[in-house]
Amino acid sequence: MKNQNNFNSLPLSPSVDKVGVEERVSRFQKRSIKTNSKMDGLKMVLNMIDLTTLEGKDTPGKVRQMCYKAIHLHDSFPGLPTVAAVCVYPSMVGLAKSMVKDSGVKVASVSTAFPSGQAPLDVKITDTKYAVDQGADEIDMVISRGKFLAGEYAFVFDEIAQIKEVCGQARLKVILETGELATLDNVRKASDLAIYAGADFIKTSTGKIQPAATMQVTYTMLMAIRDYYDETGIMIGMKPAGGISNSKLALHNLVMVKELLGDEWLTNEWFRFGASSLANDVLMQILKTDTGKYQSSDYFTID
Amino acid sequence: MKRVEILKTYKIYSGGNFPRTESGRYYLALDKKGNPIANMCMGSRKDVRNAVVSARKALGAWSGKTAFNRSQILYRIAEVLEGRKSQFIEELILQGSQKNIAIKEVEDSIDRIVYYAGWCDKFCQIGSSVNPVSSSHFNFSTYEPVGVVGLIAPQDSSLLGLVSLLMPIIAGGNTCVVLANESLPLCSITFSEVLHASDVPGGAVNIITGHISELIKPLSTHMDVNALAFSGLSELKKEIDLFSVENLKRVRSYDLNWQNTDTQGLHYITDFQEVKTTWHPIENIGGATSTY
Numbered sequence: 001m002k003n004q005n006n007f008n009s010l011p012l013s014p015s016v017d018k019v020g021v022e023e024r025v026s027r028f029q030k031r032s033i034k035t036n037s038k039m040d041g042l043k044m045v046l047n048m049i050d051l052t053t054l055e056g057k058d059t060p061g062k063v064r065q066m067c068y069k070a071i072h073l074h075d076s077f078p079g080l081p082t083v084a085a086v087c088v089y090p091s092m093v094g095l096a097k098s099m100v101k102d103s104g105v106k107v108a109s110v111s112t113a114f115p116s117g118q119a120p121l122d123v124k125i126t127d128t129k130y131a132v133d134q135g136a137d138e139i140d141m142v143i144s145r146g147k148f149l150a151g152e153y154a155f156v157f158d159e160i161a162q163i164k165e166v167c168g169q170a171r172l173k174v175i176l177e178t179g180e181l182a183t184l185d186n187v188r189k190a191s192d193l194a195i196y197a198g199a200d201f202i203k204t205s206t207g208k209i210q211p212a213a214t215m216q217v218t219y220t221m222l223m224a225i226r227d228y229y230d231e232t233g234i235m236i237g238m239k240p241a242g243g244i245s246n247s248k249l250a251l252h253n254l255v256m257v258k259e260l261l262g263d264e265w266l267t268n269e270w271f272r273f274g275a276s277s278l279a280n281d282v283l284m285q286i287l288k289t290d291t292g293k294y295q296s297s298d299y300f301t302i303d
Numbered sequence: 304m305k306r307v308e309i310l311k312t313y314k315i316y317s318g319g320n321f322p323r324t325e326s327g328r329y330y331l332a333l334d335k336k337g338n339p340i341a342n343m344c345m346g347s348r349k350d351v352r353n354a355v356v357s358a359r360k361a362l363g364a365w366s367g368k369t370a371f372n373r374s375q376i377l378y379r380i381a382e383v384l385e386g387r388k389s390q391f392i393e394e395l396i397l398q399g400s401q402k403n404i405a406i407k408e409v410e411d412s413i414d415r416i417v418y419y420a421g422w423c424d425k426f427c428q429i430g431s432s433v434n435p436v437s438s439s440h441f442n443f444s445t446y447e448p449v450g451v452v453g454l455i456a457p458q459d460s461s462l463l464g465l466v467s468l469l470m471p472i473i474a475g476g477n478t479c480v481v482l483a484n485e486s487l488p489l490c491s492i493t494f495s496e497v498l499h500a501s502d503v504p505g506g507a508v509n510i511i512t513g514h515i516s517e518l519i520k521p522l523s524t525h526m527d528v529n530a531l532a533f534s535g536l537s538e539l540k541k542e543i544d545l546f547s548v549e550n551l552k553r554v555r556s557y558d559l560n561w562q563n564t565d566t567q568g569l570h571y572i573t574d575f576q577e578v579k580t581t582w583h584p585i586e587n588i589g590g591a592t593s594t595y
Binding site for chain 2: 292293294295296297298299
């Protein structure tokens, strides 16, 4: 059983050997993936993308356009999958839901005073509740990094547990915002904390802070998932977000997931990319692989 | 013991840097007698791809400069080339030119750069027009750069051929990916050192050495290359045309002896310009009334 809502069951996190992580990660980046495996990999990447727009200037028109793209990635090239989900602010969930309908594309909503998370708990709960009521299939919450860095781990733990309760059927992704956590030890600690508090997914970043989803950080989080799985047999999903803007990096991430967690994680149920510009780069790579001609962004939709 | 001479490896010029080819391959440049004179990078299609990405990225910075500033930078190229004249003459001689011909080629190149430096802020006025229309519009046509231009450097001339086609292309605000002269490659890479020292933004000009036959396809089929220029190569013309058709690349081929003084002019610039026509609403046609 999952040890939910019990801070005392949280194990001590192992410390992370940064140099070792860098060494291991650099090896994932040397793999050469060609022809058929590349094509399959690229389509898998497309199918794992959470197409994202999280800006103050988001309009209903922008969200509509993005939802359309989520389902029709590049209609002139048949046989492409849809993306996994669209990721929007709570105020856009209803609209997004009405756009994606039964296409299989899920609607994810950020919540808990995204991106800073600097709001009282009841505001965060209301925020989440609103998104769930509007029909969000997934909730991307942010942790209180300030509290975490101040050492108030129990506070952060309880907050995640309470948001999880509000989520109901919606799957909960917990954003650690690793760019603000400073060290890989902290990333590991926050990952364990989120997993034990009830996260279905752990996610690197909001996309608003640099650095975001570096492979070192993703590696550290995947190891936390691995250890938890070995301990309990329960699978946790992973979502690197921010900074993954080209196909090569995305493929390297898949290699890493396969080698650390195994094939079971290579579906969009357990692995996602949070990205806005990745989809076009993958599409261009797919067309390049198919036609042998280098592509131009002029012939792909703006996103 | 006789000292073993160290041959310089001429690296490619891409994105404002001098990397080796990503393929790790190289070939020997030979003099007329078949003796090796330098190691050249044997560029690959991925080098072409990277260069096009750099050229696209640099387009905003280069075309966004004022025409006068581009003129200053082209003039600066001429100045720097003048200062390094002896190195170019030496390389030309090494590649088999006679001394007096080598000197003339470098001097003509410098003059040609100055010529195009002068045109930078003038070709637009000379080539643009105000057009008579029958509605209440002020209608004018003016030039815009076509974008990223692929240039296959003339294969019969090491420096002057390159300069004669590259200068009008960048004078008009385009960025450029050059496939260098394959058998006489030394000057093209040394010339990229000149460009690098002349305030030309990184990526505005990229020069790749290697086998033309291998690199033509990735360059001319590239959807993000807007135009293509080459000289001679008549046996490849049809192939290049076919490769270029998918994104309707503008292809300009020349069959000229670049040593001639009349192989320079306004139309070499406008060959790589798009004409933009603007219809600006006004109150009256003709402009003879007080409200105009």
